[in-house]
Amino acid sequence: MENEAVITMKSLCKFYEMGDQVVHALDAINLDFERNDYAAIMGPSGSGKSTLMNIIGCLDTPTSGSYELNHQSVAEMDDDELARIRNKEIGFVFQTFNLLPRLNCLRNVELPLIYAGVPPEERLQRAEEALIKVGLKERMTHKPAELSGGQIQRVAIARALINKPSIILADEPTGNLDTATSHDIMDIFGALSNAGNTIILITHEEDIARYTRRIIRLRDGKIESDNRQ
Amino acid sequence: MLLRETIIQAISSLAVNKLRSWLTIMGVAVGVFSIIAVMTALDAVDKSVESGLTSLGANTFQIQKNPATVFGSGHSRNLLANRKDITYQQALLFKKNMQSQARTIGFIIISPANQAKYANLSTNPDVTLTGGDENFSLANGFTVARGRNIAENDIRYARNTAVLGSEVAEKLFPSGENPQNRFIKVNGEVYNVVGVFEKKGAAFGQSQDNFVLIPITRYLDHINEKSSLSITIEALSRKQYQLAIDQAIGAMRLARGLSIKEKNDFEIRTNESLIDSFRDIKIAIGTGAFIISFMALLTAGVGIMNIMLVSVTERTREIGIRKSIGAPRRTILQQFLLESFFLSLVGGVIGILAGTTAGNVVAWKFNLPPIFPWIWITVSMVVCSGIGMAFGLFPAWKAANLDPVEALRPK
Numbered sequence: 001m002e003n004e005a006v007i008t009m010k011s012l013c014k015f016y017e018m019g020d021q022v023v024h025a026l027d028a029i030n031l032d033f034e035r036n037d038y039a040a041i042m043g044p045s046g047s048g049k050s051t052l053m054n055i056i057g058c059l060d061t062p063t064s065g066s067y068e069l070n071h072q073s074v075a076e077m078d079d080d081e082l083a084r085i086r087n088k089e090i091g092f093v094f095q096t097f098n099l100l101p102r103l104n105c106l107r108n109v110e111l112p113l114i115y116a117g118v119p120p121e122e123r124l125q126r127a128e129e130a131l132i133k134v135g136l137k138e139r140m141t142h143k144p145a146e147l148s149g150g151q152i153q154r155v156a157i158a159r160a161l162i163n164k165p166s167i168i169l170a171d172e173p174t175g176n177l178d179t180a181t182s183h184d185i186m187d188i189f190g191a192l193s194n195a196g197n198t199i200i201l202i203t204h205e206e207d208i209a210r211y212t213r214r215i216i217r218l219r220d221g222k223i224e225s226d227n228r229q
Numbered sequence: 230m231l232l233r234e235t236i237i238q239a240i241s242s243l244a245v246n247k248l249r250s251w252l253t254i255m256g257v258a259v260g261v262f263s264i265i266a267v268m269t270a271l272d273a274v275d276k277s278v279e280s281g282l283t284s285l286g287a288n289t290f291q292i293q294k295n296p297a298t299v300f301g302s303g304h305s306r307n308l309l310a311n312r313k314d315i316t317y318q319q320a321l322l323f324k325k326n327m328q329s330q331a332r333t334i335g336f337i338i339i340s341p342a343n344q345a346k347y348a349n350l351s352t353n354p355d356v357t358l359t360g361g362d363e364n365f366s367l368a369n370g371f372t373v374a375r376g377r378n379i380a381e382n383d384i385r386y387a388r389n390t391a392v393l394g395s396e397v398a399e400k401l402f403p404s405g406e407n408p409q410n411r412f413i414k415v416n417g418e419v420y421n422v423v424g425v426f427e428k429k430g431a432a433f434g435q436s437q438d439n440f441v442l443i444p445i446t447r448y449l450d451h452i453n454e455k456s457s458l459s460i461t462i463e464a465l466s467r468k469q470y471q472l473a474i475d476q477a478i479g480a481m482r483l484a485r486g487l488s489i490k491e492k493n494d495f496e497i498r499t500n501e502s503l504i505d506s507f508r509d510i511k512i513a514i515g516t517g518a519f520i521i522s523f524m525a526l527l528t529a530g531v532g533i534m535n536i537m538l539v540s541v542t543e544r545t546r547e548i549g550i551r552k553s554i555g556a557p558r559r560t561i562l563q564q565f566l567l568e569s570f571f572l573s574l575v576g577g578v579i580g581i582l583a584g585t586t587a588g589n590v591v592a593w594k595f596n597l598p599p600i601f602p603w604i605w606i607t608v609s610m611v612v613c614s615g616i617g618m619a620f621g622l623f624p625a626w627k628a629a630n631l632d633p634v635e636a637l638r639p640k
Binding site for chain 1: 231234241245546547549550551552553554555556557558559560630633634637639
C-alpha cells in the first residue's frame with residue numbers, strides 16, 4: 001500500500017515547434033509518484049518544470065511516452081476526458097491563486113463540485129468544511145478582493161481539496177506571498193501531507209522545497225537529480 | 230442540474246457589464262419593435278379598413294375618375310393626371326343609358342374642408358360639402374334621423390336645402406335644438422336644413438358624419454370648386470352584379486365619348502376592389518417593414534457576436550480557471566450560448582412589448598379594440614432566439630475550445 005504508484009511516467013517527451021526549431025521542453029522523463037508522496041519539482045526557468053506540471057495536471061498532453069494517473073492512461077485522452085480527470089483526480093493551487101473574483105469564498109470552493117454534479121446542499125456543506133479545514137471559518141462569504149494574499153491562497157487550497165483528489169498540484173504556491181505567510185501555507189501543506197494526501201509542488205525556492213520529503217531537479221527538460229530526504 | 234448552474238452563471242456574467250448588455254439588448258429590441266409595431270398597426274388599420282370600405286351598400290359599385298390608390302410612377306401617373314373630370318352631363322347621359330339595368334343610380338360631388346356656421350357657432354374648417362341626389366343616403370348607407378332626405382324637387386329646382394351629417398348637427402346645434410328649418414351658412418352660402426342623418430361612426434380614423442349634403446344641381450350652380458363626379462350604382466340583384474358592372478362600363482364609355490381604340494378613362498370601385506387595393510398597400514408596407522426589421526435584427530446579431538467575442542477575450546482567464554477545475558467543453562459552450570441567447574431574448578421581449586404598445590396606440594387612434602399579433606410575436610421570439618444562438622455560437626465555440634494552458638498563462 002505504501003509504495004503504490006499514483007503517477008507513472010515513462011519516456012515522456014514534450015516538443016514545441018518554435019519557427020523551424022524544435023524545442024525539447026521535456027526529454028524522455030521517467031518519473032513515478034507514490035501515494036502520500038510530498039515532492040518538490042525544482043529547476044531554473046526554461047528547465048521544463050511548468051510543462052511537466054501542465055502534463056501532470058492534465059492541462060496538456062505529452063508528445064510521446066506514457067503517463068498513467070491512477071492506472072488510467074492520460075496521454076491519449078480527449079479534452080473532455082481530461083476535464084473529468086482534472087475535476088476528480090487533481091487539485092490545483094496556482095501562484096496567481098486563480099479564484100473567480102466575482103464569487104465569494106464558498107462559491108469559489110464549491111465550483112469543482114458543480115462540474116462533478118454534486119447537489120447544491122451537499123456542495124455548500126462540503127465547501128464550508130473545506131474552508132474550516134484551512135482556517136477560514138470567519139471569511140466564508142467574503143470575496144477574494146476582501147482577503148489577504150495568504151487567505152486567498154487558503155481558499156485556493158480549500159478548492160483544491162474539495163473533490164478529494166488523488167494529487168494536489170501546487171505551482172509556486174508561495175510565489176506571490178511574503179515569507180511569514182509562505183511558511184503558514186507550507187504548514188498547511190505539511191498537515192495535508194500528514195493526513196495522507198499526495199502533494200507535488202513546483203518551486204524555485206530552496207527553503208520552500210525543504211518542507212517536502214523529495215526534491216526533483218530538472219535541467220533542459222531532463223531530470224538532473226531525484227533525492228528523498 | 231448543471232444547466233441550472235450554467236443559467237445562473239450566464240445571467241450573473243451579463244449583470245457584470247450592465248451597460249454593455251443593455252446596449253446590445255436595445256439593438257435587438259429596435260429590430261423587433263419595428264416589425265411588431267408596423268404589423269400591429271397594419272392589422273389594426275386592416276380591421277378598420279375592412280369595416281370602413283364595406284361602407285358601400287350591398288350589390289353597389291362606384292364609377293370614379295381615378296382609382297383609390299395609385300401605384301407606379303411616370304407614364305401611368307401622367308395618364309391618370311390627364312383624365313378629364315366626369316361631368317354632370319356625362320353622368321346624366323350615363324343614367325339615361327343605364328337606368329333599366331340598375332335599381333338606383335346616384336351622383337356625388339365633393340368639396341372638402343369647408344366651414345359651416347349657425348348663429349354664433351361654427352365648425353372647424355374640415356366639413357365636407359357634398360353635392361348629391363336623393364339616392365345618396367341609399368348608396369352610402371345613411372338613414373335619416375330627423376326631418377327628410379333630399380327630394381327630387383330639390384334637385385330639379387336646385388333648391389338651397391341641406392341635410393346634415395350628425396357631427397355637423399351636434400356642433401351647430403349642441404343643445405339638442407331641432408335644426409329643421411334653420412338656416413346655416415357654408416362658405417358664405419345659405420342653406421335651409423331639412424334633415425339630419427343618423428350617426429355612422431368612423432372609418433380610417435376619420436368621422437364619416439362630418440358633412441353637409443346639398444342637392445347636386447345647387448352645388449354645380451353655386452360652388453366654384455369643380456371636381457369630378459362619382460356615380461354610385463346599385464345592381465338589380467346579386468346575380469346581376471357583375472353584368473351590371475359590365476353594362477355600366479359600356480354606358481360610361483358611351484357617355485365619355487370614347488372610341489373603340491381608347492382605353493377606359495375611369496375606374497370601377499367595388500368594396501372588393503377597395504379592399505384589394507388596400508391589401509396592396511398593406512403588403513408593400515409589410516414587406517418594407519419586414520426587410521428593415523430583418524436588417525436591424527441582422528445588425529443586432531452582429532452586435533451580439535461582437536460583444537460575445539469581446540467577452541470571451543476578457544474572460545479568457547475565467548475560462549482557463551473553470552477548465553482547470555474540470556469544466557467540460559459542453560458546459561463552457563452552454564454558458565456563453567446562454568448569455569447571447571438571453572441578450573436576444575430580453576431584447577425580443579422588450580421589442581414586443583414596446584411594439585405592441587405602439588401598434589395599439591395606432592389602433593386606439595382608429596377607435597379599434599386592442600390587437601395582439603400573436604403570429605408576429607411568435608415569429609419574433611423564434612427569430613430572436615435563433616439570432617442569439619446563431620451569432621453566439623462562434624464566440625461560445627471559441628471559448629469552449631480555448632487551450633487551458635494558454636488561458637491560464639499570466640498576461
